[in-house]
Amino acid sequence: MELYDYKELLPILLLGIAFFVVTVVVLYWSAKQGHLRNFDAQAKTIFTEEEPEGEVSDTFPESRKLSRSRKDRK
Amino acid sequence: MSDTSQLISPSSNPYSSEHASVRAELSEIDASIRTASVFFVVSAIGWLMIGTVFALMAAFKAHQPDFLGAYDFLTFGRVRSAHLNAMALGWGNNIIFAVGLWIMARLCRSPIQHKGLLLIAGVFWNIGLTVGIVGILRGDMTSVEWLEIPQYATPMLVVAYALIAVWGIMAFRFRKGEHVYVSQWYILAGLFWFPWLYVVAQAVIIWFPARGVVQSVANWWFAHNVLGLWLTPMALATAYYLIPKVLGRPIYSYYLSVLGFWALAIFYNWAGVHHLIGGPIPVWLISAGIVASIMMVIPVIVVAINHHMTVVGLHREVWRSPTLRFIVFGAISYTLVSLIGSTMALRSVSEVTHFTHFTIGHAHHGVYAFFTMIMFGGVYYMMPRLLKREWPSAGLIKLHFWGCALGITVMVVALQTGGWIQGMEMNNPEIPFLEVVQNTIPWLKARSVSGIFLTVGHIAFAVNFFWMLFAAGAVRAKKEPTLLTKEGGLA
Amino acid sequence: MRNMAILFCGIFFALAFSFTGLIVTGNIQLGSLEPSTETLVPSDADPSVMVMPEGETRYPLKPSGLAEQGKKVYIDLGCLYCHSQQVRRRGFGADIDRGWGPRQSVARDYVRQDRVLLGTIRTGPDLAHVGGRYAGDAGRDWNYLHLYNPQIVSKGSTMPPFAFLYTKQEIVNERSPDALDFPPGSEYAPEPGYEIVPTRRAEALVEYLLSLRIDYSLPEAPIPE
Numbered sequence: 001m002e003l004y005d006y007k008e009l010l011p012i013l014l015l016g017i018a019f020f021v022v023t024v025v026v027l028y029w030s031a032k033q034g035h036l037r038n039f040d041a042q043a044k045t046i047f048t049e050e051e052p053e054g055e056v057s058d059t060f061p062e063s064r065k066l067s068r069s070r071k072d073r074k
Numbered sequence: 075m076s077d078t079s080q081l082i083s084p085s086s087n088p089y090s091s092e093h094a095s096v097r098a099e100l101s102e103i104d105a106s107i108r109t110a111s112v113f114f115v116v117s118a119i120g121w122l123m124i125g126t127v128f129a130l131m132a133a134f135k136a137h138q139p140d141f142l143g144a145y146d147f148l149t150f151g152r153v154r155s156a157h158l159n160a161m162a163l164g165w166g167n168n169i170i171f172a173v174g175l176w177i178m179a180r181l182c183r184s185p186i187q188h189k190g191l192l193l194i195a196g197v198f199w200n201i202g203l204t205v206g207i208v209g210i211l212r213g214d215m216t217s218v219e220w221l222e223i224p225q226y227a228t229p230m231l232v233v234a235y236a237l238i239a240v241w242g243i244m245a246f247r248f249r250k251g252e253h254v255y256v257s258q259w260y261i262l263a264g265l266f267w268f269p270w271l272y273v274v275a276q277a278v279i280i281w282f283p284a285r286g287v288v289q290s291v292a293n294w295w296f297a298h299n300v301l302g303l304w305l306t307p308m309a310l311a312t313a314y315y316l317i318p319k320v321l322g323r324p325i326y327s328y329y330l331s332v333l334g335f336w337a338l339a340i341f342y343n344w345a346g347v348h349h350l351i352g353g354p355i356p357v358w359l360i361s362a363g364i365v366a367s368i369m370m371v372i373p374v375i376v377v378a379i380n381h382h383m384t385v386v387g388l389h390r391e392v393w394r395s396p397t398l399r400f401i402v403f404g405a406i407s408y409t410l411v412s413l414i415g416s417t418m419a420l421r422s423v424s425e426v427t428h429f430t431h432f433t434i435g436h437a438h439h440g441v442y443a444f445f446t447m448i449m450f451g452g453v454y455y456m457m458p459r460l461l462k463r464e465w466p467s468a469g470l471i472k473l474h475f476w477g478c479a480l481g482i483t484v485m486v487v488a489l490q491t492g493g494w495i496q497g498m499e500m501n502n503p504e505i506p507f508l509e510v511v512q513n514t515i516p517w518l519k520a521r522s523v524s525g526i527f528l529t530v531g532h533i534a535f536a537v538n539f540f541w542m543l544f545a546a547g548a549v550r551a552k553k554e555p556t557l558l559t560k561e562g563g564l565a
Numbered sequence: 566m567r568n569m570a571i572l573f574c575g576i577f578f579a580l581a582f583s584f585t586g587l588i589v590t591g592n593i594q595l596g597s598l599e600p601s602t603e604t605l606v607p608s609d610a611d612p613s614v615m616v617m618p619e620g621e622t623r624y625p626l627k628p629s630g631l632a633e634q635g636k637k638v639y640i641d642l643g644c645l646y647c648h649s650q651q652v653r654r655r656g657f658g659a660d661i662d663r664g665w666g667p668r669q670s671v672a673r674d675y676v677r678q679d680r681v682l683l684g685t686i687r688t689g690p691d692l693a694h695v696g697g698r699y700a701g702d703a704g705r706d707w708n709y710l711h712l713y714n715p716q717i718v719s720k721g722s723t724m725p726p727f728a729f730l731y732t733k734q735e736i737v738n739e740r741s742p743d744a745l746d747f748p749p750g751s752e753y754a755p756e757p758g759y760e761i762v763p764t765r766r767a768e769a770l771v772e773y774l775l776s777l778r779i780d781y782s783l784p785e786a787p788i789p790e
Contacts, residue, residue: 008593009358012586019578026571039332043324045253046181046315050100055322058395058455060468136688139715139725146729151643213641217682247569254572263576270580274588279680284592286675290683291591295583303580339579347587349685352653354670356594359587425658429649429687500687503662507690508721515723 099183101459106185107176108460110192112543114172115453117200119536121164124207126525126532128157133525137518147211155222156210162220162300163203163231166445170264170308171196171238173452176460177315178242178261182249188241195237202230218279218289220297228276232269239265256331260311263339267303271296287354291347298346301440306338306408309448310377313405316455317384320395326383330376337373341366351424367419374412381405396471400451403479407443411436426501431514432493435486442528443482450474450535463542470538477531484524492517598676600624603782615784624781625677628773635773638730638766640680647724649684650693652779666694666779671786674779689724696778708771709745709763714753730767736760743768 047053132154134141142148171192179186186192206223209215214224223231242265246258275296279289318325325331344366351360385392385402392398414436418427427433454471458464465471492514499510600623605615617623628636639645652666660666670693675681684691699707710717713731715724731745733755745761747754755761763771782788 009590011593012582012590015582015585019582022574022578026575030571040324040328042253042255043318043328043331045251045255046319047322047324048100051319053322053324056320056391056395057322058320058397059391060394060396060471062468135725136723139723143725144728146642146727149642149727150725151646152641154646155643215641215643217640217643217645217680219645219685259572262572266573266576267580270584274584278588283679285596286598286678287672287681287683288588288592288595289681292588295587299580336575336579339576340582343580343583344586346583350683352657353651353683354672354674356591356672359591362586421657428658429685433685501659503659507663508719511688511723512721518723 099185100180102185103179103183104176104459106189107179110186110189110196111172111176111456111460113193113196114168114175115457115539116543117196118165118168118172119539121160121168121203122532123536125157125160125165126529128153128160130522130525130529132157133518133522137515137522146213151217152211152213152215155215156207158220159203159207159210159222161441163223164200164207166305166441167199167235168196169449169453170305171199173312173449173456174261174264174308175238175242175245176456177257177311177452178245181255181258181315182245183251184245184249186245187248191237191241195234195241198230198234199238202227202234206231216280218293220300221275221279221293225280228280232273232276235269235272239269255315256325256328256335257311257315259335260307260314263335264304264307264311267299267307267343271299271303290350290353291355291359294346294349295343296346298349299343301437302338302342302345305441305445306342309404309408309445310338312448312452313381313401313408316397316401316452317381317405320398320401320455321385321388321391323384323388326380330380334373334376334380337369337376341369341373345370345419348419348424351419351421351428364419364421368416370412371416374409374416377405378409396465396468396475397451397455399475400447400454403475404444404446404448404451407439407447411439411444414439426497427493428497430493430497430500431489431517432497435489435493438482438489439486442478443486447478447482450478453539457539457542461542465538466541466545467538470534473534474531474538477527477529477534481524481527481531484527485521488517488520488524492520595672598673600626600676601673601783603784604787605784622781624783625674626781627677628776631769631772632776633773635769635771635776636680636682638770639682639773642727642770644692645682645684647686647688648690648692649687650691650777651683652691652693660691663690664698665691667697667788668779668782668786670779671783673783673785689722692774692777694777694779696775697780699775700778704775705771706746708774709767710747712767712770713745713761717748717751717753727767730770731761731763733759733761 044053051057131142131148132150135143135150135153139150175192203223206227209224209227210222214226215222216224242261246262249258275292278284278292279296283289284292314325314331345363347355347360347363348367351364353360381402392402417423418432418436454465495517496510496514499505499513500507602617602621602623604618606618608614608616650670652668652670653660654669655661661668674693675683696704698704707718711719711724712727714726714728715722716726734741736744736758740760741762743762745763747761
């Protein structure tokens, strides 16, 4: 017996279509605004002069001594 | 990848002279948020220990039903619910407030304002939660999963949370600098999603109950999204910030981060109804949840690729960093638990695993092996920079790591093996139910043993933390830094 | 991804999407379900439309007051955290084969419940039809003994004892009619001269358990012959 009328799904279907359209528009707009160029540069924003890129900032003490002595041997 | 720094215009290059003011800021920001973050870590650790006690009680009761059986306030249903809420709202939320808000403050590049607000909100959060958990033990719980806190305590939680969320949003709104990092999207999204979920669930299930199984749909939309749209984003934010930070190497692909974020935002929140597979719910609704659960493979693989490629070649540095031992354990667990979860959503698998200990193992896999381990890592990185002190004991950190890594592994393997067997046997009507129950007992005993490992780890963590916090004289007297790589601590 | 307004819209829409799809739509479909007669008949006005016949009982029934009180005891003790209350359809799991219900549970079975306790774990058996498995006075007695200490009637069970739902009292003149009848020689029986009597909470809880019965058909879920 058919309990459910699928017209009841209309709100979500309309919202889904709206969502999709808005997403496409926003992506187009951000591309046009230049937000998507040089994107990977944003990955470096976590580094500062205090904790710069290229430096490991957290180790156990003995392992540091180990790596230091290894570097000395090279 | 570092050659692109020449191609970036001076105004957006963080290293240019216009941004020399950034130099003072990290330590300045850390100092400004110190009181609030330390308060939240202390609260979190307190609730972690309380939650651990409840966990041990519940675990022993599962295979020894008369353990503490004479007391109605310690009956299994209440103790287990007290455990869940102490861990989720006590440990989970407090540690998110500690670590997540610190990351947000650092990335917003501005010393924080209104720290008093955070402290007041935190105090009320803890008060509300205490009242709620005492209420659960007294017999006022709601028996709605993940919403057991009685009605008289939840408004205080909502108000306390609202203050914190507004703070987070304002910190983002008044950020300095052009750049927004992926962690900030996750934290902002989580801060916004959680109250919506909580308020809707409270309204539809408890305060103005919907008719019949609509409550169940709302319940599992809410409960699963606590994991997917609150705990997960916060843990991912922490991993995305600290993995590159510790290694000194930027995240592998920022494009992948964006894709991962939006895929998570769209798919995760439909998945919750997979908790109702086979139940009295319209089939299309369940199928939508299953599809979303499978689609989650996309953001999960994206995050895995991103983290893996960031770490590749630097595995030794990962192992040697206390922070990254925990965080990378967590990140790998994220991939594993999510792939298992997607598989569990398939009807043929759910037919076996639903209603069994397999689900409990899966839940702990996510909340502990993923979220909690990452948060432990976050604390290990954050605290020396807030307090300008070293962790007193590397040995305790290692004990913490091994206790928890072994403990959670044993727990998940035991519960999922035992749970699978339980499910297969339950689906065989020839096997009497009591026999199915008896066959789970060895696995439940293994879970209790794993609980002891976890307790050891937690005690090591708590001891190390309070030693660092209070025995300042002894720690500062150390000549050799233990963890911070620069001599004598931060510049 | 730098614009807070756009980020916010995206975050909002992502959750609004599932909120509308699952909760709002769920409520549209299920929110107005009413109790129904066991079968439908063609209406007089238009034989292609099926309606509920007049004068027949509509299910699910309203539970008794004592059973409603018992549900509160079930809730405050957290029985949900070991027991489910939903029977899966034949062929998906062995619920019906285990006698946990004559048919699967459907949404309409829960419309009268102000708190729905579907449950998601079966440390113990499903209880949607427990009142059908343990019916009448024999069922009542079994439940009283079982709750006092499950080991009495289910040896090896991992269910905890609920002795705190009972009082131990000295027998004065005659045994109370409500006193529990332990099997002879049971190690859980009180010493001679004493009896175990259920408190009001235990009476309500057992009444609630006995009210959990799927002993009626529904048009969308008839009990098979």
